[in-house]
Amino acid sequence: NAGVTQTPKFQVLKTGQSMTLQCAQDMNHEYMSWYRQDPGMGLRLIHYSVGAGITDQGEVPNGYNVSRSTTEDFPLRLLSAAPSQTSVYFCASSYSSTNEKLFFGSGTQLSVL
Amino acid sequence: GESVGLHLPTLSVQEGDNSIINCAYSNSASDYFIWYKQESGKGPQFIIDIRSNMDKRQGQRVTVLLNKTVKHLSLQIAATQPGDSAVYFCAESPLSRGAQKLVFGQGTRLTINP
Numbered sequence: 001n002a003g004v005t006q007t008p009k010f011q012v013l014k015t016g017q018s019m020t021l022q023c024a025q026d027m028n029h030e031y032m033s034w035y036r037q038d039p040g041m042g043l044r045l046i047h048y049s050v051g052a053g054i055t056d057q058g059e060v061p062n063g064y065n066v067s068r069s070t071t072e073d074f075p076l077r078l079l080s081a082a083p084s085q086t087s088v089y090f091c092a093s094s095y096s097s098t099n100e101k102l103f104f105g106s107g108t109q110l111s112v113l
Numbered sequence: 114g115e116s117v118g119l120h121l122p123t124l125s126v127q128e129g130d131n132s133i134i135n136c137a138y139s140n141s142a143s144d145y146f147i148w149y150k151q152e153s154g155k156g157p158q159f160i161i162d163i164r165s166n167m168d169k170r171q172g173q174r175v176t177v178l179l180n181k182t183v184k185h186l187s188l189q190i191a192a193t194q195p196g197d198s199a200v201y202f203c204a205e206s207p208l209s210r211g212a213q214k215l216v217f218g219q220g221t222r223l224t225i226n227p
Contacts, residue, residue, distance in 0.1 A: 031213060042202055042217030090156050097213055101147060104156035
């Protein structure tokens with residue numbers, strides 16, 4: 001049981017490049033979400049999904065796209081990376097969509113030059 | 114607007130002492146509260162949670178206290194150990210929102226002195 005798996009662990013992009021951060025969970029969790037963590041700040045919600053085929057915006061969705069084609073996977077796409085997107089990204093999941101503890105992945109450290 | 118904040122950004126305690134980490138929240142509609150521990154280079158790890166129909170909950174060496182009157186949450190760690198050194202985050206989520214949208218505080222760094 002691997003829990004929440006994120007890849008890659010580190011990534012450097014140039015401004016304007018695109019990439020996808022991968023997230024997979026093997027716990028059959030209904031709810032998945034993406035957070036970003038910036039120095040001196042708490043985690044901020046980017047996008048979330050309450051089930052396959054259903055996604056919604058969080059607090060800071062601009063510049064990011066998501067999709068949920070399967071229960072297990074929830075990739076985060078940066079279409080045109082900007083330096084403001086330099087951050088640590090965490091994927092998290094929980095059994096249900098209503099106030100359950102989140103299980104976090106180990107994070108992806110992204111630098112946009 | 115709603116926010117979750119911490120009284121102290123850093124806390125230093127002696128090994129073996131008890132630690133108390135405080136958190137203030139502003140959204141009176143918050144129904145669910147949770148504490149996470151984050152070690153350097155790792156993702157947040159669940160410690161303990163509490164719902165608004167309770168004012169205290171205990172786990173292994175940890176206790177969470179909720180005071181809804183003053184919108185205050187605290188995490189107590191008994192007999193602090195070196196492995197407790199980490200950043201601790203509180204988070205809250207209002208049940209009225211339906212789908213979970215945890216709002217995190219900025220975190221408190223706990224340092225254990227030998």
